[in-house]
Amino acid sequence: xxxxxxxxxxxxxxxxxxxxxxxxxxVEMVGVYDVDPGRAEEVAxxxxxxxxxxxxxxxxxxxxxxxxxxxxxxxxVIEEIFSIASPHVFLEKPIADTRExxxxxxxxxxxxxxxxxxxxxxxxxPGLEAILxxxxxxxYIEAQRLSAFGLRGTDVPVVVDLMIHDIDIILTLxxxxxxxxxxxxxxxxxPHIDIANAxxxxxxGCLAQVLGSRVSMEKLRKFRVFDREGRYFSxxxxxxxxxxxxxxxxxxxxxxxxxxxxxxxxxEPLKKELRSFVDAIRQGRPVKxxxxxxxxxxxxxxxxxxxxxxxxxxxQQIPSD
Numbered sequence: 001x002x003x004x005x006x007x008x009x010x011x012x013x014x015x016x017x018x019x020x021x022x023x024x025x026x027v028e029m030v031g032v033y034d035v036d037p038g039r040a041e042e043v044a045x046x047x048x049x050x051x052x053x054x055x056x057x058x059x060x061x062x063x064x065x066x067x068x069x070x071x072x073x074x075x076x077v078i079e080e081i082f083s084i085a086s087p088h089v090f091l092e093k094p095i096a097d098t099r100e101x102x103x104x105x106x107x108x109x110x111x112x113x114x115x116x117x118x119x120x121x122x123x124x125x126p127g128l129e130a131i132l133x134x135x136x137x138x139x140y141i142e143a144q145r146l147s148a149f150g151l152r153g154t155d156v157p158v159v160v161d162l163m164i165h166d167i168d169i170i171l172t173l174x175x176x177x178x179x180x181x182x183x184x185x186x187x188x189x190x191p192h193i194d195i196a197n198a199x200x201x202x203x204x205g206c207l208a209q210v211l212g213s214r215v216s217m218e219k220l221r222k223f224r225v226f227d228r229e230g231r232y233f234s235x236x237x238x239x240x241x242x243x244x245x246x247x248x249x250x251x252x253x254x255x256x257x258x259x260x261x262x263x264x265x266x267x268e269p270l271k272k273e274l275r276s277f278v279d280a281i282r283q284g285r286p287v288k289x290x291x292x293x294x295x296x297x298x299x300x301x302x303x304x305x306x307x308x309x310x311x312x313x314x315x316q317q318i319p320s321d
Contacts, residue, residue, distance in 0.1 A: 002028035014068030064088040086112040092119040095294035106291040117287035118294030126264035136227035141208040146216035157192040163212030168297035176204035185308030
């Protein structure tokens with residue numbers, strides 16, 4: 001018998017969760033729920049599952065649920081789910097809208113002794129997996145994540161919507177406390193910060209420069225790492241192309257630079273991500289991105305956004321000629 005799974009929230013992203021889960025051979029997709037019954041029926045009919053009329057109806061039949069609602073509703077939905085049953089939970093990023101809500105979600109999962117995985121999907125990019133497997137000791141990191149404006153995700157600042165992906169990756173790579181941060185940012189279209197640039201310094205000496213924008217003309221997602229052993233990694237998330245270089249220094253000789261490039265096969269990251277979640281449940285092992293990982297990324301993202309707003313206020317107070 002397959003693992004019984006349901007999806008709460010089948011909007012733009014949730015519909016893909018439902019599709020992918022219905023395609024996994026050892027998963028029994030028991031249905032979907034959405035606050036819009038018409039939307040739930042539409043998505044359910046595509047994958048030939050039941051559209052449930054309530055969260056209660058859905059989760060009573062589930063061993064695990066994927067929650068893909070707007071961030072503001074993460075905690076209320078989690079609280080409702082666990083007032084009914086105790087399923088394992090996949091929760092889209094960010095974990096919550098506030099640090100307190102994120103911690104509450106973690107506490108609920110621990111109380112019920114279930115797995116909680118947060119949807120930081122870039123952890124499943126094969127190029128990033130290759131960088132992590134190389135175990136670099138970063139000295140400098142540069143991350144750029146730019147996209148054109150769209151209506152999805154505009155209920156939160158760009159730092160929490162997009163930049164948080166790179167923040168999560170950087171925290172995983174550097175594994176050192178943050179010493180200082182400097183941030184600039186501004187709204188452009190929405191009332192929230194739409195473009196931000198952050199300089200994050202760590203106690204071990206690493207510096208990360210992170211740029212996030214949702215008001216750019218073209219999409220760009222690049223990540224570069226310079227490490228303390230003369231190695232360089234440059235990853236294009238979209239093309240899955242990883243460029244690598246290694247500098248060798250010998251006394252009395254010119255530096256030798258070895259270069260290489262790898263292009264990884266296309267594989268739907270969401271399928272890898274949800275496959276990992278299902279495998280963790282079946283094999284009784286930890287998830288790849290824990291609630292604590294999601295909370296750590298959220299805490300830094302919220303501080304970056306706060307500093308961006310402070311910087312903007314200072315700029316607005318400068319008298320113009």
